[in-house]
Amino acid sequence: MTNTSGDAYPLTDTMTTTVSARAGATVLSVAGEVDLATAPALENAIDAILGERPASLIIDLTAVSFLASAGMATLVAAHQRAGESTAIAVVADGPATSRQLKMTSLDQVFELYATLDEAVAGRG
Numbered sequence: 001m002t003n004t005s006g007d008a009y010p011l012t013d014t015m016t017t018t019v020s021a022r023a024g025a026t027v028l029s030v031a032g033e034v035d036l037a038t039a040p041a042l043e044n045a046i047d048a049i050l051g052e053r054p055a056s057l058i059i060d061l062t063a064v065s066f067l068a069s070a071g072m073a074t075l076v077a078a079h080q081r082a083g084e085s086t087a088i089a090v091v092a093d094g095p096a097t098s099r100q101l102k103m104t105s106l107d108q109v110f111e112l113y114a115t116l117d118e119a120v121a122g123r124g
Contacts, residue, residue, distance in 0.1 A: 014037070026054040028058070039068070050086060057087070
């Protein structure tokens with residue numbers, strides 16, 4: 001039997017997001033796996049923040065253990081939706097995140113930092 005609704009499997013529990021403020025920037029911290037199942041939840045979290053039109057959004061992927069193409073597409077879409085009104089920076093370090101972003105040249109799309117402290121300093 002194939003489940004097409006996705007409701008029977010709590011896959012979205014493999015990713016969590018928290019929002020905080022730091023030095024005038026809104027920080028979205030993401031933990032777990034960002035894949036086809038969890039990317040919509042990440043997109044919803046980003047959209048909720050962008051709806052408040054912050055001047056700066058830092059997406060912290062430090063605690064992300066797996067970043068699939070669906071997650072990268074979500075980051076690109078967020079950058080496009082933010083437009084000129086919200087500057088987006090991404091914190092990613094290590095093989096699970098920054099390597100994919102650099103290999104796909106997404107580090108040219110938005111500012112990429114190795115630590116949250118560097119991102120906060122770069123935004124200030």
